[in-house]
Amino acid sequence: xxxxSKLPFYCVxxxxxASFCMPVFARWKKEVCAPLATLATAAVxxxxxxxxxxxxxxxxxSYAVSGWDxxxxxxxxxxxxxxxxxxxxxxxxxxxxxxxxxAIKYELExxxxxxxxxxxxxxxSGMVGLVVSNDIFxxxxxxxxxxxxxxxxxxxxxxxxxxxxxxKYLLLATIGSGFILFGIGFIYMITGHxxxxxxxxxxxxxxxxxxxxxxxTLSFFVVGFGVKAALFPLHLWLPDAxxxxxxxxxxxxxxxxxxxxxxxxxxxxxxxxxxxxxHETFIRHLIIVLAVMAMLGGSFxxxxxxxxxxxxxxxxVAQVGYIFLGIGLGTPWGLAAGMLHIxxxxxxxxxxxxxxxxxxxxxxxxxxxxxAGMGYLMPxxxxxxxxxxxxxxxxxxxxxxxxxxxxxxxxxxxxxxxxILVIVLSGLLNATYYFPIVGQAYFSQDEHGSGDHDDSSGxxxxxxxxxxxxxxxxxxxxLGIIYLGIFPGTILNFINQTIEILL
Amino acid sequence: xxxxxxFLNFPYVVSIILFSMGTLIVLTQPNxxxxxxxxxxxxxxxFLFFIxxxxxxxxxxxxxxxxxxxxxxxxxxxxxxxxxxxxxxxSVTAFALALIVKLYIYYGTISAPNFMKLK
Numbered sequence: 001x002x003x004x005s006k007l008p009f010y011c012v013x014x015x016x017x018a019s020f021c022m023p024v025f026a027r028w029k030k031e032v033c034a035p036l037a038t039l040a041t042a043a044v045x046x047x048x049x050x051x052x053x054x055x056x057x058x059x060x061x062s063y064a065v066s067g068w069d070x071x072x073x074x075x076x077x078x079x080x081x082x083x084x085x086x087x088x089x090x091x092x093x094x095x096x097x098x099x100x101x102x103a104i105k106y107e108l109e110x111x112x113x114x115x116x117x118x119x120x121x122x123x124x125s126g127m128v129g130l131v132v133s134n135d136i137f138x139x140x141x142x143x144x145x146x147x148x149x150x151x152x153x154x155x156x157x158x159x160x161x162x163x164x165x166x167x168k169y170l171l172l173a174t175i176g177s178g179f180i181l182f183g184i185g186f187i188y189m190i191t192g193h194x195x196x197x198x199x200x201x202x203x204x205x206x207x208x209x210x211x212x213x214x215x216x217t218l219s220f221f222v223v224g225f226g227v228k229a230a231l232f233p234l235h236l237w238l239p240d241a242x243x244x245x246x247x248x249x250x251x252x253x254x255x256x257x258x259x260x261x262x263x264x265x266x267x268x269x270x271x272x273x274x275x276x277x278x279h280e281t282f283i284r285h286l287i288i289v290l291a292v293m294a295m296l297g298g299s300f301x302x303x304x305x306x307x308x309x310x311x312x313x314x315x316x317v318a319q320v321g322y323i324f325l326g327i328g329l330g331t332p333w334g335l336a337a338g339m340l341h342i343x344x345x346x347x348x349x350x351x352x353x354x355x356x357x358x359x360x361x362x363x364x365x366x367x368x369x370x371x372a373g374m375g376y377l378m379p380x381x382x383x384x385x386x387x388x389x390x391x392x393x394x395x396x397x398x399x400x401x402x403x404x405x406x407x408x409x410x411x412x413x414x415x416x417x418x419x420i421l422v423i424v425l426s427g428l429l430n431a432t433y434y435f436p437i438v439g440q441a442y443f444s445q446d447e448h449g450s451g452d453h454d455d456s457s458g459x460x461x462x463x464x465x466x467x468x469x470x471x472x473x474x475x476x477x478x479l480g481i482i483y484l485g486i487f488p489g490t491i492l493n494f495i496n497q498t499i500e501i502l503l
Numbered sequence: 504x505x506x507x508x509x510f511l512n513f514p515y516v517v518s519i520i521l522f523s524m525g526t527l528i529v530l531t532q533p534n535x536x537x538x539x540x541x542x543x544x545x546x547x548x549x550f551l552f553f554i555x556x557x558x559x560x561x562x563x564x565x566x567x568x569x570x571x572x573x574x575x576x577x578x579x580x581x582x583x584x585x586x587x588x589x590x591x592x593x594s595v596t597a598f599a600l601a602l603i604v605k606l607y608i609y610y611g612t613i614s615a616p617n618f619m620k621l622k
Contacts, residue, residue: 072580137584144591148598155602160609167602171529171538174595178545181588182522185549188581189556 005061007051008076011044011086012129019121026114034104037117038097041124045090048083048128055083056494062134070134070195077134081339081498084491085131085263089256092346093124095473096354100248102467103357107246112156116246119152123252127260136184136272137194139264143180143228147173150257153249154241165240172237176227183220186213187272199272207277218273218283225265229258231324232294235317239301242313247357250309254316254353255346262323262342269327270502278330287328292422294321299429308356308368311433312349315392318426319345325419326407332499334410339495341403344391344484348400351388351477355381358466358474368437375441378464380471382441384478389434391481394427399484402492514555521548535603535613539596546592550585557581 018040025032051061061078064070078086097120104113126146133139151173155166188194190210191202207214223234230238238258242250269278278284298318305311319341326338358381359374360366375382391398404423411419464471484491509516525545529538562577607613 137587141587141591144595148594151598155605158605160606163602163605163609167535167599167606170595170599170602171542174542174599175526175529175545177591178522178526178542178549181546181549182552185552185556185581188553194580 004050004054005063007047008061008078008082008086008128008132009063009065011047011051011090012076012125012132014043014047015040015121015125015128019118019125022114022118022121026117030110030113033114033117034097034101037121038094040121041090041094041097044124044128045087045094048086048090051078052083052087055080058497071193071198074138075134075195076132078132079498079501080494081263081266081502082131084339084343084494084498085260086128088343088346089124089127089131089260092255092350092477093120093252095476096248096251096350098469099251099354099357099473101469103246103248103361103470106361107248107357108156109158112158116153116156116249119149119156120249120252122149123153123257127256130260130264134196134267135194136187136196136199136268139268140177140181140184143177143261143264146257146260147177147228150253151241153253154245156249157244157246159244161240162244165237165244169237169241172227172234176224176234179220179224179227181224183217183224186217186220190214190217196267196272200274203272204274204276214273214277215281218269218277218281221265221268222283222286225261225268226290228261229265229324230317230320231290232297232317232321233290235294235298235320238317239305239310239313242316243307243309247309247353247360250313251350251353251357254313255349258316258320259323259342259346262320262327266327266502275330275503284328284330287324288416288419291321291325291328292419294318294324295422295426296429299426299433303429303433306367306369308359308366308437309353311368312352312356315352315430315433316345316349318430319349319392321426322403322407322423325423326403326410329407329410329414329416329419330503331410331413332496332503333406333413335502336492336495336499337403337406337410339498340406340484340488340492341400343491344399344403344481347477347480347484348388348391351384351474351481352392354470354474354477355385355388358464358470361470362465369440371437371440372444373441376461378466379461380464381466381474382438384474385441386438387478387481389438391485392434393431397482397485399481399488401485402488512555514551514558518548518552518555521545521551524548533614535606535615536600539599539603542599543592543596546588546595550588553581553585553588 022033055078063076065074108116123146126142129142130139130146133142151166151170154162154169187199190213191199193199193202226234242254295318298314298321302311302314305314322341323338326334391400394400394404408420408423522545525541528541532538557578559577562575565576565579603613
């Protein structure tokens with residue numbers, strides 16, 4: 001019982017220690033780094049599975065770090081939302097690490113491999129910590145750990161573009177965390193507490209005394225987390241950073257790093273400030289407006305990109321809009337769908353970015369108009385890509401459909417049926433920029449590959465020429481999307497446990 | 504307008520002004536080193552804000568002294584948190600400067616007018 005409540009702490013500390021071992025091992029023997037990093041991540045994944053099992057029994061784990069009890073000490077708390085996010089983060093990271101084995105040799109210089117794994121494990125530790133932390137200042141520190149190491153993941157490629165993108169990301173992310181820190185300062189000034197639950201208890205008593213301060217604090221948090229999570233008008237860093245990073249980094253940045261800030265935002269907004277403030281101030285209307293702008297604007301911008309990874313990056317902007325829409329609706333279905341979309345989108349974007357990496361690895365093609373005949377050259381990769389693209393559009397049987405359906409139900413619950421139109425429109429826009437890629441891959445002849453006058457044209461299936469360590473993560477991600485699309489019940493029940501606490 | 508209140512709470516006013524200044528510098532200055540300086544001004548203003556929150560006029564350092572059992576202490580927590588904040592700010596500055604050195608090798612300049620352009 002007691003030893004189980006310590007597990008979240010180990011989940012944070014194992015990758016942290018492993019990350020600092022990496023440069024040492026890289027100096028001694030470069031080959032040890034990758035298996036060791038995978039071992040650490042796998043250990044975290046197993047621990048999170050144990051935590052997930054205990055939390056699914058209705059237990060809430062709470063651990064006071066170094067024995068200082070909550071009002072003054074740092075508390076780590078795992079409810080069902082954090083448990084599911086921990087499992088997602090460590091599981092997806094594990095697959096991305098397996099993908100990195102081969103991809104890193106191709107995309108990075110040999111000298112930086114050790115540092116790449118350092119940044120990766122540091123980022124993992126920051127993300128897991130951010131999800132389990134129940135103390136807002138501790139959240140800030142972990143936001144910075146995850147943020148700076150994410151910048152390092154972008155910069156690790158070392159090209160001109162990626163360095164520029166990393167600096168842009170670093171500057172804007174620091175502005176974002178500055179805003180968050182100022183907001184934390186305001187909360188501390190009003191309530192004198194940092195623990196989320198104590199803040200909530202204090203705020204519910206004194207919220208009428210400081211109406212303007214609470215408005216100010218909320219707007220600071222919205223701007224700060226908005227920059228961090230790339231909410232539409234504040235997304236400027238995202239396309240550059242995600243498109244110029246090496247593809248495993250893009251996958252982890254796009255599918256996980258952006259999401260943990262949303263989880264932290266939900267925690268601050270719905271638990272610390274509480275539902276009364278959430279409904280009394282017009283913060284949810286602001287979030288809905290920004291989310292709608294993101295869903296449409298992100299898709300429009302994605303439509304005009306010709307580089308595949310840039311298109312995927314802008315698509316992330318649009319999908320973050322979906323998640324924020326779910327939060328802004330604030331109804332049980334809306335929130336559950338938003339949380340489900342975090343999961344589904346993590347699987348979809350990881351799959352798409354890994355496919356982009358695999359395609360660049362085998363054929364060197366990076367533009368969306370070079371996909372002709374790709375379905376025959378790389379059938380398994382393109383198959384996974386197609387699954388993820390269909391899910392992105394929201395076709396039934398794939399995970400994306402369930403979350404969009406939930407969002408539609410949520411907007412009915414919130415008496416805003418006009419939002420269904422926006423959801424459908426955004427889904428159609430998604431179709432306009434994903435279907436040409438898929439269509440080209442299967443229904444058009446390859447002018448590039450068939451130039452070597454082999455027996456027949458490109459209309460014959462060949463086996464993918466990528467290593468098995470790249471193929472397995474892609475296939476597992478695609479299977480995950482299909483699983484979420486057909487059997488969403490287990491996950492939704494798990495999420496609903498949290499929704500009952502939140503709402 | 505209650506000027507006396509503003510005068511009494513001038514650390515807050517100063518920190519808000521510095522914060523706005525820092526944010527403006529980061530977003531508008533084309534020179535990359537100036538952007539980093541802007542980041543530093545911004546974070547320093549937050550440190551000032553936290554220290555002002557923790558301060559109590561007439562308080563003494565929060566160390567137990569048996570001679571003054573009824574002593575009036577300053578809140579130590581914000582100062583401790585700002586030590587962490589200073590470390591974070593330091594590492595961000597170091598990382599940003601390292602990236603700027605690398606960009607200088609690529610471009611031969613640290614002035615980037617098109618840097619924040621949307622692509």
